[in-house]
Amino acid sequence: MPELPEVETVMRGLKPALEGRRIEGVLLKRPGLRFPFPERFAERLTGRTITSLSRRAKYILVSLDSGDILLIHLGMTGRFTVLSPAGARNLGEFYFEAGAGEGGEGSHDHVVLGLDDGTRVIYTDPRRFGVMDIFPEDETTSHKLLAGIGVEPLGNAFSAEYLADRFRGKAAPLKAALLDQHVVAGLGNIYVCEALYRAGLSPRRKARTLVRRKGHDPRLNALVHHIREVLSDAIAAGGSTLQDFAHTDGEAGAFQQRFLVYDREGESCQRCGRKIARLVQSGRSTFYCRKCQS
Missing domain, CATH: 3.20.190.10 (MutM-like, N-terminal)
Known part of the structure; x- marks a missing residue:
C-alpha cells in the first residue's frame, strides 16, 4: 500500500x-x-x-x-x-x-x-x-475517514514534546505507536523502519520509555528529526517502488535503493556489520539491527 x-x-x-x-x-x-x-x-x-x-x-x-x-x-x-x-x-x-x-x-x-x-x-x-x-x-475534520487523524509528520505541530505527550503511559512497542494514525498521520511500515534505524531506537522498545516525569528522553528529538528526514528524502526520490509504482515522469520511485534496513533481512548492517533481523509486529514485517538499535 x-x-x-x-x-x-x-x-x-x-x-x-x-x-x-x-x-x-x-x-x-x-x-x-x-x-x-x-x-x-x-x-x-x-x-x-x-x-x-x-x-x-x-x-x-x-x-x-x-x-x-x-x-x-x-x-x-x-x-x-x-x-x-x-x-x-x-x-x-x-x-x-x-x-x-x-x-x-x-x-x-x-x-x-x-x-x-x-x-x-x-x-x-x-x-x-x-x-x-x-x-x-x-x-473535513469530522469526515469518517479523517476524524481523529494525528498531526502531519512534516508539519510544525510534530515535535518531541508532542510525541512525549502521546507516548506517556503507552505500553505499545515504539513501532506500533508510530504507525497509529491517531498519533501521526500517514506514517507507514517502510518509513518507520527506516527512521527507527536512523535514530538508533529499537522497534520493540515500549513507547513510554522515552517519556520522563518532566519532559522526554533526548532521543525523541532525534526520532522526530529522522522521521522528517526519511520522509523528505523519500519524496525527493519519488517514493519507493516495490511493485510497479512510477511517478510523474514515468520513472520508478528510487528511494528503495537507499533502504538501510527495510527488506534487507540477513544482509549486513552498514554501521556494525551484524545481520539485519526481521520480526513480525501486528502482522507486519519489521526490519532492524539488534546491535545498533536499542
Whole structure:
C-alpha cells in the first residue's frame, strides 16, 4: 500500500494537470470501489472547477469551487493516468501496475474525468481497494475517514514534546505507536523502519520509555528529526517502488535503493556489520539491527 511519500508524489504530479481546470464529464464504469460511490457523485463533480490539491495523511484532497472536497485513497493498486487532448501520456503517469487503456476502456479503469482542455484523467485499480468520496469542505475534520487523524509528520505541530505527550503511559512497542494514525498521520511500515534505524531506537522498545516525569528522553528529538528526514528524502526520490509504482515522469520511485534496513533481512548492517533481523509486529514485517538499535 502506498505510504505518505508515494501519495505526496502522486498529488504533486496531478497538480499541474488538474488545478484550475473544469471537470466537463465524469464516467463511472462501476457503482463503487471499496465502498459505493456516494449519491449524485458524478453530478456533484460535473461542471466544477478544481481549485487546489492537497494531501492529508494518505488521502488526496481535491478542492472544488462548489465548496466540496473530492477525497481519494489509492488503496493497494490504485493509480492515475493523465492523457493530454492528443492522447499522448505526456502530462504524467502514476502507476502501481500496468497502465490504463488509452481511452479509459481498460478492464480495471473505473473512473474517467474529462477536463475542459480535453485532458482525460483515468483512475485504474485492479483490486478496487481505493476510495473516492465527496463531501462539504466544512466537514473535513469530522469526515469518517479523517476524524481523529494525528498531526502531519512534516508539519510544525510534530515535535518531541508532542510525541512525549502521546507516548506517556503507552505500553505499545515504539513501532506500533508510530504507525497509529491517531498519533501521526500517514506514517507507514517502510518509513518507520527506516527512521527507527536512523535514530538508533529499537522497534520493540515500549513507547513510554522515552517519556520522563518532566519532559522526554533526548532521543525523541532525534526520532522526530529522522522521521522528517526519511520522509523528505523519500519524496525527493519519488517514493519507493516495490511493485510497479512510477511517478510523474514515468520513472520508478528510487528511494528503495537507499533502504538501510527495510527488506534487507540477513544482509549486513552498514554501521556494525551484524545481520539485519526481521520480526513480525501486528502482522507486519519489521526490519532492524539488534546491535545498533536499542
